[in-house]
């Protein structure tokens with residue numbers, strides 16, 4: 323690593339695997355390649371991976387076939403990155419599987435477990451046969467797309483990233499925002515990036531905490547080393563420890579192999595612990611020890627492992643309230659809270675709404691082949707007035723939905739979802755529960771006619787999930803609960819009949 327092998331730009335590797343730690347481990351192949359690589363992108367869900375393949379440059383795609391519904395499902399990935407090297411991997415290797423995967427677009431096939439050296443050799447053999455594609459001008463990761471400014475056909479697309487340094491090399495280019503708070507955050511990021519001290523990012527769900535962590539890593543000296551993300555809310559609580567610190571064979575029932583944790587994978591780079599408030603107190607002590615000593619033990623192993631990883635953590639909760647409630651260790655908080663960044667909710671920086679919406683419109687109009695090039699005045703006013711409880715993520719999903727469902731030159735008011743046009747629900751026949759509760763009760767109802775609490779909760783949570791296309795983080799933000807509450811509730815419903 324370090325040389326560019328004669329290539330004009332760094333190589334972009336993406337890994338899809340239903341196990342994020344497995345994806346992280348596979349992504350570490352970047353360290354074995356004789357090219358400069360960007361931080362690899364890891365996915366454990368197919369939708370996000372497909373979206374990024376459509377929008378961003380990909381040179382190497384490694385797909386675990388067990389993550390797909392069927393082996394020939396690989397085709398939908400292959401068509402989205404026709405110039406990329408595609409390596410299919412599977413724990414259940416057979417000649418017929420390999421043939422099906424190659425027919426669906428894979429260039430090579432590997433049976434798990436494989437060594438990173440072998441994977442690296444296969445990638446190099448394939449990459450050597452093809453030139454690296456020039457960066458796509460619409461790719462948000464492409465420096466040129468930002469440096470060249472707005473698309474020629476409309477002023478509305480002049481949004482741009484933030485920050486003062488040469489953004490063509492930095493993750494700041496991806497962070498859109500003209501508001502004073504976002505300009506201040508860009509300055510903070512630039513100052514914090516060169517330090518080794520931990521960064522503590524707070525902000526509601528969807529405000530851009532992960533993007534911000536990524537920008538810090540991209541601007542730091544660690545930029546060519548891994549950026550490993552672990553979302554503690556997306557993992558059952560009892561598995562968080564093994565995902566962070568790894569385990570050795572026999573550590574617990576089902577531990578049939580050694581597993582490297584996220585901390586070790588981040589060695590030399592950055593470990594981003596998202597939703598850190600989801601960790602239980604025991605694990606918080608282990609993390610504290612790791613921060614103090616730079617060493618930890620894998621589950622089931624007495625041997626200390628030494629790791630140099632910069633820690634960035636994030637939470638959408640109020641850390642001081644969590645400490646007061648006894649859910650977060652105060653000593654850990656002070657150890658982590660060295661360089662704080664707070665991302666304000668979108669409703670508190672409304673001047674960012676239209677620039678963000680315009681960027682998303684450009685992306686999705688291009689992707690869906692639509693002619694849209696801006697918003698009319700009413701649509702802009704409505705988007706700006708709405709409160710965006712799911713923040714930038716909700717705005718992005720909304721623009722995507724509008725683009726898919728409509729066509730034209732301009733987004734008009736009638737194209738906006740009813741939820742945005744009429745947040746009070748007055749014209750939608752949505753009942754205001756507080757008023758309903760205030761009505762005198764007409765009569766006592768029979769015992770069996772009352773819906774049990776768990777069913778009501780399930781209905782409410784499922785309605786919220788439907789409203790945000792199944793996005794748990796956004797549904798949780800709108801319901802003002804944590805994403806892990808949704809996970810736990812869902813687990814508790816299995817086996818119950820509504």
Ligand SMILES: Nc1ncnc2c1ncn2[C@@H]1O[C@H](COP(=O)(O)OP(=O)(O)OP(=O)(O)O)[C@@H](O)[C@H]1O
Pocket residue numbers: 496497498499525526527528529530531532533534596638678714715718795796
């Ligand atoms: N300033 C921004 N500019 C461009 N895109 C943004 C910005 N902020 C957020 N986004 C986009 O919004 C989505 C959510 O951002 P991100 O995942 O970083 O939020 P988050 O605060 O980490 O959310 P969560 O707490 O749910 O993990 C992503 O698609 C991200 O690219």
